[in-house]
Amino acid sequence: MTTSEGGTTGAKPKGIDPRGPRFGATITAVLLLVTVFLGLVFVPGSGATLAERVSNPAFVLLVVITLLFAWGAFAGIQRHPYGQIFRVLVRPRLDAPAHLEDPRPPTFAQLIGFIVSTVGVVLGILGVPFGLVVAAAFAFIAAFLNSVFGYCLGCQIYLLLVRAGVFRGGASSLAVE
């Protein structure tokens, strides 16, 4: 069975188990919640140097989360490390999924996560008070809704963009008009 590359060949990509992204969202939600907690406990003082801000535990964790989002956004959700963990450890213990999901919307959702957490990282570098915490909190809400309620905010945004004509829908590749 061959897997087509996410959107580049122009063919509709192979469906994925919809529980995979939700599993990833669960891990992400927990990490983001820890980020918020750390960001509230270890607040860089107003006179903190750049080095102090960058070595802040919440900042470091958010950078890691940002990199993970980037991995999912640019390599595709199927190649995300959580996706691999799901495939190897979790999926074999579950029944086959009732339906498969198009991987493009959850991949785009990773991009949304990447953007929001990058904003948090930038705010952390700039030393905007609680900027990092607020960004992480927003990202947490989205990850939490996905993990617990199966609601994918990024997927909804993707759909709206397709309908707005920003992405071409149908069997064609993911091209920005």
Place this chain on the structure above:
Amino acid sequence: MDPIGALAVVLALVAVGTVCGVLWRWRVGRAREVNSGKVITEEQIGQRFAEKVTLVQFSTEYCTYCPATRSVLSQLAAEYQGVKHVEIDVTNDQSLANAFKVLQTPTTLLVLSSGQIRARFGGPPRRAELAETLAQLIDSAH
């Protein structure tokens, strides 16, 4: 902030997320009665209407719950005489989606043979509510 305070904020965040999620779940898939007299045409759905009620499902290519909804609707259609299920892909049809204010997919319309829309379900419809609404419409369609 001290750890207890931080923990309180974290719990409040989880509570906010939970409220949002529960609200969304509660609203999804419920029947909305349509009294506006809005009409859909056979031309728009590309098929003849059923004798009694047509279950019109708007889907898009990326819609996670559309296949499951398709199963539910076609099963229901098979159970009742004079009911059929029609699925329309609006991925590339902005005008049709706008005409019927399709903000999410699946969106299901219950349509009489006159083309009149009598109910709509946003998101995956709750089966019991859908079956009940359908039964009521079939009765009143006589």
